Amino acid sequence: MPRVKITEYKAKQLLLGDAYQGISFRDSFPPPYQGGGQGAVGDTEMRYVVKVDQGIKKRFKQGLVKIGVLANEISAVVEPWKEKGFSQFIAEPLLDHAVTEEQYFSLERVREGIRMLHAAEGGVDIEAHPEAVQTYVIADASDIAGIAKKSGIPEKFLLNTVEAFEKKMFGFLEINPLVIKDGEAHLLDAAALVDSSGEFFVRGSWTAKDIVKTKAKHESEGRVEELAKTTPASLKLSVINPDGALFFLLSGGGGSIVIADEAELEGAGKLIANYGEYSGGPTREETYLYAREVLSLLLSSKAPKKALVIAGGVANFTDVKKTFAGIIDALSEQSDELRKQGVKVFVRRGGPNEAEGLSAMKAFLEQEKLLGSVHGSDEVITKAVEDAIAFVKV
Amino acid sequence: MNVIDQIRHGADGILVLGNHPEIVQSILDFDFLSGKPAPSIIGIVTQNRRALKCFFGAKEMLIPCFKSVSTIPETKKENIRFMLNVQSGRRVFESTVSFFETFPNALGGHIFAENMPESQATELIKRFGKEKLIAGPSGVGLLVPGFLKLGASGGVGVPQLVQGKLSSPGSVAVVSTSGGMTNELIVAVANAGKSFSVCIGGDRFPVTSLTDVLALAEADKQTEAIVYFGELGGSDEYEIVEMLEKRQLTKPILCYIAGIIDEAFDEHMQFGHAKALVAHKDESARAKREALKKAGAIAPDTFPEFLAEMRKLPGTLTDTNAIDIKPLMERQKSILSTRKIVDLENVPEYVKGGKLVKRGENAFASATLHALLGREASPLAGAFVENIFELLIDHGGHVSGAVNTMITARAGKDLVSSLAAGLLTIGPRFGGAVNDAARTWMDGIASGKSAADFVEEKTKKGELLAGIGHKKYRVGIPDPRVEALSQFVSLLKKHPHYDFARSVEEVTTGKNGNLILNVDGVMSAVLLDILAEADKFTVEELRELADAEFFNALFVIPRSVGFISHFIEQKKNDEGLFRLPDELLFERGD
Numbered sequence: 012m013p014r015v016k017i018t019e020y021k022a023k024q025l026l027l028g029d030a031y032q033g034i035s036f037r038d039s040f041p042p043p044y045q046g047g048g049q050g051a052v053g054d055t056e057m058r059y060v061v062k063v064d065q066g067i068k069k070r071f072k073q074g075l076v077k078i079g080v081l082a083n084e085i086s087a088v089v090e091p092w093k094e095k096g097f098s099q100f101i102a103e104p105l106l107d108h109a110v111t112e113e114q115y116f117s118l119e120r121v122r123e124g125i126r127m128l129h130a131a132e133g134g135v136d137i138e139a140h141p142e143a144v145q146t147y148v149i150a151d152a153s154d155i156a157g158i159a160k161k162s163g164i165p166e167k168f169l170l171n172t173v174e175a176f177e178k179k180m181f182g183f184l185e186i187n188p189l190v191i192k193d194g195e196a197h198l199l200d201a202a203a204l205v206d207s208s209g210e211f212f213v214r215g216s217w218t219a220k221d222i223v224k225t226k227a228k229h230e231s232e233g234r235v236e237e238l239a240k241t242t243p244a245s246l247k248l249s250v251i252n253p254d255g256a257l258f259f260l261l262s263g264g265g266g267s268i269v270i271a272d273e274a275e276l277e278g279a280g281k282l283i284a285n286y287g288e289y290s291g292g293p294t295r296e297e298t299y300l301y302a303r304e305v306l307s308l309l310l311s312s313k314a315p316k317k318a319l320v321i322a323g324g325v326a327n328f329t330d331v332k333k334t335f336a337g338i339i340d341a342l343s344e345q346s347d348e349l350r351k352q353g354v355k356v357f358v359r360r361g362g363p364n365e366a367e368g369l370s371a372m373k374a375f376l377e378q379e380k381l382l383g384s385v386h387g388s389d390e391v392i393t394k395a396v397e398d399a400i401a402f403v404k405v
Numbered sequence: 406m407n408v409i410d411q412i413r414h415g416a417d418g419i420l421v422l423g424n425h426p427e428i429v430q431s432i433l434d435f436d437f438l439s440g441k442p443a444p445s446i447i448g449i450v451t452q453n454r455r456a457l458k459c460f461f462g463a464k465e466m467l468i469p470c471f472k473s474v475s476t477i478p479e480t481k482k483e484n485i486r487f488m489l490n491v492q493s494g495r496r497v498f499e500s501t502v503s504f505f506e507t508f509p510n511a512l513g514g515h516i517f518a519e520n521m522p523e524s525q526a527t528e529l530i531k532r533f534g535k536e537k538l539i540a541g542p543s544g545v546g547l548l549v550p551g552f553l554k555l556g557a558s559g560g561v562g563v564p565q566l567v568q569g570k571l572s573s574p575g576s577v578a579v580v581s582t583s584g585g586m587t588n589e590l591i592v593a594v595a596n597a598g599k600s601f602s603v604c605i606g607g608d609r610f611p612v613t614s615l616t617d618v619l620a621l622a623e624a625d626k627q628t629e630a631i632v633y634f635g636e637l638g639g640s641d642e643y644e645i646v647e648m649l650e651k652r653q654l655t656k657p658i659l660c661y662i663a664g665i666i667d668e669a670f671d672e673h674m675q676f677g678h679a680k681a682l683v684a685h686k687d688e689s690a691r692a693k694r695e696a697l698k699k700a701g702a703i704a705p706d707t708f709p710e711f712l713a714e715m716r717k718l719p720g721t722l723t724d725t726n727a728i729d730i731k732p733l734m735e736r737q738k739s740i741l742s743t744r745k746i747v748d749l750e751n752v753p754e755y756v757k758g759g760k761l762v763k764r765g766e767n768a769f770a771s772a773t774l775h776a777l778l779g780r781e782a783s784p785l786a787g788a789f790v791e792n793i794f795e796l797l798i799d800h801g802g803h804v805s806g807a808v809n810t811m812i813t814a815r816a817g818k819d820l821v822s823s824l825a826a827g828l829l830t831i832g833p834r835f836g837g838a839v840n841d842a843a844r845t846w847m848d849g850i851a852s853g854k855s856a857a858d859f860v861e862e863k864t865k866k867g868e869l870l871a872g873i874g875h876k877k878y879r880v881g882i883p884d885p886r887v888e889a890l891s892q893f894v895s896l897l898k899k900h901p902h903y904d905f906a907r908s909v910e911e912v913t914t915g916k917n918g919n920l921i922l923n924v925d926g927v928m929s930a931v932l933l934d935i936l937a938e939a940d941k942f943t944v945e946e947l948r949e950l951a952d953a954e955f956f957n958a959l960f961v962i963p964r965s966v967g968f969i970s971h972f973i974e975q976k977k978n979d980e981g982l983f984r985l986p987d988e989l990l991f992e993r994g995d
Contacts, residue, residue, distance in 0.1 A: 013679045014523075014609075120523050122530060122610055150531075180522055182609075208520040208679075211495050243493075245519075247677060251669060264607055264677025265583020268636060269708050271666035272690075276707050280669040288677050290585065291519070324589035325565070327545050327557035328427050361592070363427075363562040388568070392589055393708050 014182035014204040016066040020101045021221040022203035025179045026172060033103040035064065040085035040102060057081070057104060061088050064101040066202070066223035079105055099223075106190060106197050113188030113199075115144065116164070118172070120182050120206075124150035125173060129162045137187060149173060168196035179216050180209025229253070231304045235287070238300055244293035246301050248285060255284025256314040256403040257396070259322075260305050260338065262360070263290050266324030266392060273393040279400045284312055292329045298337030306345050309354065318383060318399035319349075319356045321372075325388045326362025335360075335368040339375050346379040355402055356381045359395035361388025408512045408538045409601050409625050411486075412553045413574075416512060417445040418484035419555060420477070422500050423492035424451050425517070429468070430459050431561040432489075435554040437462045438563075438728050439572040445553065446489075447481050450474055450500075455949075458742055463732040465739055474500075474507045478945050482507075487555055488514030489546070497542070498525040505533055513538030515546035515556040519608070519679075526610040538621075539613050543678070544606030545584035548591070550574045550599050557584065558602060559591050563733045570595045572728075577718055578622035580615065581634040582607045582641075582678065586663075590632055593712055597720030600628040607636065607678025615641045616648065623654050630657045630718045635693065637664025639680040642693040649700040659718065660697050660704045661711040664690030746776050767791040773962065777955060783939035786932070789893055793928055793959055796886055799967030806830040810968040814975035815983040823975075827968035828961065836964060840956040842872030843929035846902040847948060849909065856908035872906065872926025873913050880918040887927045894931060897938050906930040929956050 020035040036042035059082065063075040070076050075097070077088045082102075089100050115130040115137040130143040137144070147158045155173060159166035176184060183204040190197040205217060228236075235248040245264070257274055261267035267288035274283050285308055289301050309317055321338060342349070342356070356376050360369065369387050376382035384398045406414070421429060433444045444461050449470045451457075456467035471477050477485075488504045488511060490497050497518045505511060514537065521542040533539060540547045546556020551574045559571045566572070569591045575598010581587040587604040603618045605611040615633075622628045631654075635642050642662060648654035664681065667674055667690065673683040683689050687696075697704040705711045753764060753772075765771070771787035782790075802811065810827035818826075831837045849859045863870055878884040894900040906926055913920035922930075936942040942950075950956070 013675050013682060120527065122527060122614070124527065177524060180524060182523055206523045208494055209522040209524070212522055245677065249670075249674060263583070263585030264681070265581070265586035265634065265636060265663060266589060268663040268666060268676055268681070269586065269661075271669075272663055273708060275666045275669050280666075283666075283669060286666065286674070290677065324585040325560065325592050327559075327584055327588050328431075328561045362588075363560065363565065365564075388592055391709055391712055 013207055015207045015222045017203050017205050017217055017221045018064045018066070018099065018101070018223055019062070019201050019203075020064055021217055022184070022201050023198055025181075025203075025216060026175050026184075026198065026201070033101050035099070035101050037098055037100070040082065040089070040100075059085060059102045060105050060199075061085055061100060061102050062200075063089075063092055063097045064099045064223075065097055070200075106199065108190045108192065108197075112190050112192070114191065115187045116189040117185040117187070118149075118176050118181070118183070120176075121148070123148050124154075125176060127158065127162075129164065131163060163191075165191065165194050165196055178213070180206045180213050182206045231308055235301060235304050238297070242293060242297050244289065244291040244297060246287075246289050246293065246297065248287035248301075248304060250285050250308065252281070252284050253308065253311070254313045256282040256312070256317050257399055258284050258305055258309040258312070258317065258319045259286060260302055260319060261286075261288045261321075262323030262329060262334070263288060263326065266322075269324075269392055270320070270322050270396050273396050274400060277397070277400055279404070282314075282400070282403060284308060284314075288323075289334070290329060293334060293337075295333050295337040295340070298334045299340040302338045302341035303344070306341055306349075310345065310348055310352065314403075316403045317352060317354050318403050319354060320358075320396050320399045321356060322359045322392070322395040324361065324392050325365075326360075329362055330364050331360055331362045331368030332364035332371065333368075335372050339372065342375065342379070342381070346381065350380055354381065355383035355399075357383035357385075357395040357399040357402070359386040359390055359392060407621060407624055409549060409621060411512060412549045415552075416486045417441075417553050419446045419487045419489050420474075420485045420504065420508075421446060421449040422451075422474075422488060422490040422504065423496075423517075424449075425491040426457060426459075427561045428489070428491065428517075428557050429457065431557065431559075431566065432554050433459050433461050434563050434733065435559070435566055435571055437733075438566055438730075439551045440728070444468070447485055448477060450477075456742075458738070460733070460736055460738075463736045465742070467742060474503050476945070478943065486510075486512045487553070489517075489555055490514060491517045494518040494520030494522070494542075497521055498529070501529060502532070505537065511537065513540075513547070513555075513613075515539070515544075516541035516606075516612070517543070517546070517556060519543040519606075521608070523609055526608060526612065529612050530610060534612055534614075534617075537613070538603075538617075540603050541606040541611065542608045543584070544582070544604035544611075545587050546604060548579075548599070548602040550601070556604070558587055558604060560588055563730050567730060568592060568595065570598060573598055574627065575599045576627060576629040576720055578602065578618075578625065578628045578631045580605065580618050580622070580631060582611075582636055582680070583634060583663075586634045590634060590715075593715055594632060594718070594720075597715075597718050600625060607680055609639065609680045614644070616644045619645065619648060619654055619658075623648075623656060628656065630659065632715060632718070633658060633660045635660065635662045636676065636678060636681045637662070637667050637690040637693070638676070638678075638682045638684070638688050640685075640688060640693075642697060643687075645702060646696050646700040649702060657718065658702045659711065659714050660694070660702050661708060662690045662694045662697070662704065744779060747772070770794055777958060778940075778950075780940075783935070785893075785896060785939045786935050789890075789932060789935055790959065792890065792893075793932075794963040796889075796924070797960055797963040797967075799964070799970060802971060805835045806964065806968060807971050810971045811975050812983045814972045815980060817982070820969065820972055823972040824965060824968050827971070828965065831957070831961060831964070836960045837957055838871040839925045839929050839960050840951055840954050842906075842925045843933060843947075843951050843956040845871050845909075846906055846930050846933060847944075847951065849905050850901055851944075856905060857912050860909055860912045870909065870913065870920075872923060872929060873910065874920050875923045876919070878919075878921060878923075880914050880921060884921065884923065886924050887922055890924070890927045890931055894934065897934055899938060900931070900934040902930040902933040902937075903927075925960075928959065932956070932959070 023031050058079045061077045061080050080088050085102055117128045119126050127147040129145050155169050159169045185202045186198050188199045229250040232248050235246055239246040271286055373385040386394045436444050451470050454470045458467055485508055490501055545558040548554050548558040551572050559569045577594045577597050578600050579590045579602035581604050584604055622631050675682045694704045703714050767787040770791035774782035774790055806827040809830045810823050813823040813826035894903050906922055910922040
């Protein structure tokens, strides 16, 4: 399972606990009190830093950060950001400091343990000074004291941060800038990735709702995401070009990339409508629901000539007959419309019950006059996509 | 000798953790097609079953299942060399650690789950990464053609195993991050043949790294070339570059790095595998492919070119004798499994040459035990059971089961119904405590506690002690049946269950004189001791008997005779329908 980005607010809460004074809000400031860590806003003279909190890179350069704002000005500050489509913000008490005090700090889980990068100077402009960055590896908690001494980072801060990193299943944490005043560490900006496989183990410390949504999703993508949550099998869908000509119904994490690669390499990258895959032995019903989403995308595309590519490698245990039955269920619902739009279907697949699955698919496509081509494991994995490209390009 | 060679020399015993019948069957099919005399899977650790029925060739067999790694009998333990862990990501870390702690000499394993947290994976690397060959987390495991199939690698149907030529050792090592593509390559190199194949998996931290696997391939005498499938994301491929540059890798290596499609997106995409996301510029498919080319690897741009290069690799497939798979394709699963309870050919003859002949001591009891246990019982066990049978036929018309039998008979019902009414009365308070008593003595010994502590613990939990207590008999008025059965221990060298039962009795009678060892208690204790000493039953086998309620059967069998006798008696007397007289029924006013 991949690493996923969580909000800056959540990340700092996990690192600092109750000591964290930031306030997360969506519509207006101050947000309605919801209990928990967010305190009431009392001091009207207090100056804040206000930021968009949606995992955006280079926020400062994009004008999505505002420094030195009074509490009663905050709602107005985020108004233009809301117009740009952003919806989640964070306000933190401003810390007075000089630019020269800004340091760079990051932790990343690597094979050997946790890799720490640190630059005593540089801060926001770190990319301009790669030579200033020191690398340390924390293989064991006992390494921390020595690294703290060498780097000049307060030991207590490093201990707490590494402990939170371990316990809360972080994959990556970047604090930039980090300011150290009188032996105390202050986290100005933070970005964090957590290990999505860890959600069960952190027992609610962070949950799926703390994961930032970076881009607006196509509704089909959202539906497949919901469907994927209800099965141990893997179902994924991304829409690339809604008016594309090549629609992919691919299977297998690796094989699906090989097939999509072939389209890109043949110069048909612009024609690709979607990318996605089903794997891990989905049931007939799950495959049906997944295929239905891809078909609805295909039918609404404005491309003049469209092809559906049902392809994958030689499966280890995903049953070809069963999953193809689910795809046929979805195809038969739309076969009239597919025929009307002149869609052809191109197939290449191998695996358990390959012969039965392929012959059922071929018979169905022939009967419905949707047949492009059907290939098995004796043909190369990229055959169906090659046939489909030849069809849509003509 | 490295692990691949050890496998080729017969190290193949697999313990499966978790449930995946298709993969288990595919391993048995692989073993059979490779000409092994017996399956490589020694057992399965799973809850709620004792055995999994599978085919070995065209014949069915049962693979033993165990509740935990610690309950596997020693005799089976010694052959276990590999772990196949198909448990979910939530449980897989703990069970993997417990496997390698229990089997420190195991050679390796495969973790199938795709969602093991990174920190757990790096912890496994720290603990076992150096010494063990562990494929995954995620992927399809390890394959050494003709010798070992550890995981879904190479597929799960018989036709797939044949198509991939999995039982014929060859000369190309297949290494892949993707499970599906492992199989694709296995099929593609079928004609050159594979020396071995490892799917390191698409997770960020494979326990055995790409470098480790390539070092194995370089060292392996049978490997002449390496085929590698990788993806965008991560920097593992630079390990290949480094090995090539340092001349640690000298065999030809052919690579395909998938993920050019990422260039079609506005921003980097997370693909199916956890690692498949470009986080740095040098992690793109193109950058890695170019670096590999520069270092001397064969790294074609397209997959068809990659396949064409594959066909040029040196190939020395040793095609072994093909096995006819037709019987395997036609096999039909049975619905029930059982053994032959009695040998129907062996008809007992009591009269020979016009004379009555003796068939040996305690013939019926011994035949009964043989049927129940599935093996011939010792004369001592036969005599003891004979004694029990004789003793337990009936205990008078007052007892619950006899009463129900009689009432049912008088309601005009037939033999089987009346007997059933009596039998259905047997339970925890009447006749059904023999088995619980057996468990009590076994638990007591297994706990290692003193009888006093054991009793104290049971009392605290509010549990009754099965096998202890009698309404009539007490200290000073011993139960003569208990005394008679106790005599058997003088024929044994050791009698730990009996001794434990007696020391429990010592504690309980200190509280109340009626809490003496009763018939249920003594018969279970003595029989446990006899089976352990005279019939060589292991602790696990005795526990299996208790789990199957064997000890209760020793009450049910003779008492059925008693119930039937009461039925016949009622039919003889025929006093009409039974009704409880008014004065014997207390009607409670509310």
